Amino acid sequence: MLRDKFKGCKIILASGSPRRQQFFKDLDIDFEIRLKDIEEIYPVELQGVEITNYLSELKANAFDGEIATNELLVTSDTIVWFNNSAIGKPKDYDDAFAILKSLSNETHEVITSVCFKTIKKTETIFDVTKVTFNRLSDDAIHYYLDNYKPFDKAGAYGIQEWIGLIGINRIDGSYTNVVGLPTEKVYHYLSQFDTNM
Numbered sequence: 001m002l003r004d005k006f007k008g009c010k011i012i013l014a015s016g017s018p019r020r021q022q023f024f025k026d027l028d029i030d031f032e033i034r035l036k037d038i039e040e041i042y043p044v045e046l047q048g049v050e051i052t053n054y055l056s057e058l059k060a061n062a063f064d065g066e067i068a069t070n071e072l073l074v075t076s077d078t079i080v081w082f083n084n085s086a087i088g089k090p091k092d093y094d095d096a097f098a099i100l101k102s103l104s105n106e107t108h109e110v111i112t113s114v115c116f117k118t119i120k121k122t123e124t125i126f127d128v129t130k131v132t133f134n135r136l137s138d139d140a141i142h143y144y145l146d147n148y149k150p151f152d153k154a155g156a157y158g159i160q161e162w163i164g165l166i167g168i169n170r171i172d173g174s175y176t177n178v179v180g181l182p183t184e185k186v187y188h189y190l191s192q193f194d195t196n197m
Helices: 018-026 049-061 093-103 138-148 162-167 175-179 183-192
Strands: 010-013 031-033 071-082 085-087 107-117 122-133 168-172
Touching: 010 018, 018 175, 018 183, 049 071, 049 107, 049 122, 071 093, 093 138, 107 175, 107 183, 122 175, 122 183, 138 162, 162 168
Parallel strands: 010 031, 010 071
Antiparallel strands: 071 085, 071 107, 107 122, 122 168
């Protein structure tokens, strides 16, 4: 459906995440990938969704002056929000272990913002999902880190991996948001999008 709607337009996904790229393929969206290295630093006073909104827009603004009239740029950012602080990607193995230990037997939020930018406008949407872990043993955490190496993932885990199968008690909200992209909201936004850019 979106493939026909966006004929004559080009959707650019500015994300190196294989999970987001696969979601776009699964949604039958024609897109190309353009990447820029962005230093993901945000003002310390930002909280929760303010952080992901800021970072997704920061990534989009890096393309100022490079977007053509028929192009729609899509950028995104995901964080884990727990105990009033943001948890991004782990620095190393020990950091990943500490993160998962802290999330064990607790509920946290996964927040993803998606920024859509054309030559004329910038709009950002977001989604929040609550995730509750069972109590994770040290052995289970070590097994997961040794075998799945989730060091490129916010919160040091992928819900679609082994840890999600054995460790997650419940989720409230969008599953795909926890993987890294709220696909139903992205699809709805694109379905309503005015392609007369």
